[in-house]
Amino acid sequence: MRLIKKTLLLWLGVGCFAVLFACGGAGNAASETATIGAWDLAFAGFQVKEDLRADTNDVQYSGVSVRNQISESPDQGNVFLLVHIVVEKKQASATVFYWDGLSIQDADGNNYHRMENDSFLENFGYERLMSTDLTLGKNDGYICFEIPKEEASKPLSLCYQSDEGSCSIKLR
């Protein structure tokens, strides 16, 4: 009888654990929006990466596993800062969203512009925003900056400046 009791209590414990486990949730990414003239700039999250790697593993009919690896690394001492933003033109107007006006500002006030060619983001599964100046629509995706590694853990801001105004959104 003692053994049955113990077994049942164990199952009870397992059941409670499973319920608790199943009810667990995930956190939401922070988001903040700024309006500059006709444009809304929303920050939807960021990731710091020492490098980007993708690895596919296809097991062929012969049983041989074909592994395709690709990688992209920043310059030594730097990291990639992948910023997820939504840039949306809210009103009909002639204004353009200039990438030259967008930068990351570190704790010391240094500014970093978007990488000249961050098209590799797509190869690592990130939806990327086009790098030509935006003229219309809702543009939702990632862009990539390269910043010094030691700055990545300190306060960072996303800054935009144009003839219509400026804004600064804190990343952390």
Added chain:
Amino acid sequence: MNASKAGQLHKMRWIIIAAAIILLALSAVLLSGKIALPTKHTMAKLQEVPDDDLLSSQFETEQEILSHYEASDYTFDAPFVVVDPYDLNPCSALVLYETTSPGDVRVMIPGKDENSSIAYTHASNTEYVEIPVICLYPGTENKVLLEDAAGHRTMVTIKTEPLPVDFQKYELVYADPVLMEPGMTLCIACFEHSYTALIDCNADVRGYFSNQRMAHGTSIIQLKNGNLLATGDNYKQVPYNMTSLWEFNWLGKVFRIYDIPNAVHHDISELPDGNILAVSNNVDMFTTGTREDVAIIIDRASGNVIRTFDFRKILEETRDPYHHFHPDIVNPPNIDWMHMNAAVYDAEHNSLIVSSPTQSMVVSILLDTSKINWILGPHEGYENSSAYLKDYLLTPVGENFEWQWCQHAPSVLPDTDHNPDTLDLILLDNGQNKSFYQQTAVAAKDNYSRGVCYRIDLAAKTIEQLWEYGRERGSDCYATFLGDADYLNRTQNRLFCFGGQLRVNDVPVDDIVEGVFGGIAIRSRIVEVTPDKQVVFEVAVHENPYSPSSETYQTERIAPYSDESFVSQLGLTPGIRCGAYDDNELDGTVKAPNVFVGNIVVQFNRIQNENGRLIIDGVLQYKGGTYMLGRANVILRSVDTTYVFQTYNAMNGRFFAYIDTTRLDSGVYQISVAGAIREGNDTQSGTIHKGHAPTGYKITVP
């Protein structure tokens, strides 16, 4: 309390505890997400399949461009510029403005030199002007010069996207632009990991399609109305059987989508009456057991397939030459015995000429009766059930004659001898194996490909070799598969595409399947020669660190700008859809599992709701890897109803589903996939791993 009552209470207590535990365990299972029966709670957590219809979204984009344009005053000197307006060709832009002096506009896109500069006149006669600008350099601030009818000039700076990092590398080997056929070279990708691109005489990219799923593995043609015609982006089968054709221009505006239930691959052409001749399949290719053995004619107005030429009824599908086209699958469900890669209309003889590289045959049949006229190809291997075809074989005459092997792209040459009994052809002789039999096959490292011109005497049933180029280049130009051969009318030059050059440590090999799956590099070489074999343009196409694939399926020398292709105005003419769908049917053989089980995982390359048509391009994985053989069923399950649909299954876990949800009962449906992979290469044996995986998506049927 007596002892028996105490015992009963004790028993009762344990029954209650046991029931509670069972209830808790059930709740745990329910909450763990393993139960496939949807509830309001589980449905709420699912993401609705996104609406996406190319034609509607393009039209909405046009209206959005116009609304922003109308909000300000744009002039000839300060126009509104939209780069890549249809999100298809990043080297294009639309320039909009109002003018007080309407008239044609001269557009000049300066190149790196005179020969790579582009200029065209865009017809216009209104105060509102839309100028298409194409052939821009990627990753560049292009300085485009516009000249209006009054002779005023303005410079517009247009910045373009850099080329994607996985873009194939074009290396110019040699160019003599003076001797080249005018125009730019359209390089058509074969597989979805390469890009279809337009290059100039310096081998610089001047246009490309950012959507790699469309316009690959099939010829791209310029229609008489100036528009381009290419395959669309929905698969019936990998790697290039596509269920639609798109008629569009270099800005990316799609005017018409032709839905083709048979699917189209390899070759399309416009017939004199405007209808479209295409290389295709039986519409029920998954039950006939064969593929890529049908030519079709598509009615241009309705988009419907109005004629089919089934070559299983004309040739012998059991004839089995040695070649490298097939993956090593035992008991294959679908045999690509013919691999038809070209269909050409021979107007003079009202005949259809098709090419089968696996059979090393170019075959002419009468269009009206499908009776064989002749077969161009080596005479080996016509025994037993294919012996009857010997009667149609051509007899070689003359010196220096060599048969073609595993050829591509035959086309009819202009009649130069004015003899109605002769027909001149040009084609790319890939030369794979140079034998019907494995024992006598030529090794890749010792092999060569060539462009070759033949003259067929239809009355005498003889064939003569007129001209060839490539043998002298040896393995430099050897391409196991893919390629093109074009006669260029103005200069009489010939443009050859040695399209599928498989290389391991720079040594030629013939492992097509390994190349297609990315196991080894596929390179290509484009060569234009004069009639006396002087090279006037040569480009080597290389892989890059992101992709081993730099194949070129075909090349065309084209004039990208055509006035007729840019006459439509924004917001006036939405694209139209015609033809017929080939939607998946319900699968009565599979019962929808009630739980999610197994180590099967589903990833989507695409999932969209196209006006009530659920479109899925997915990949089945087992324990993190893909497997050659697999099968998937898509399950739509509401609280009240469950539907199990067939899919089109492809190799390495890929599957495609097209489900007409408008036929279903109204409701919200959870989408899941029941799938299985099989170890090994035998479809009839080998361990099977089954599973039922949630997808995280739902679709609402109104």
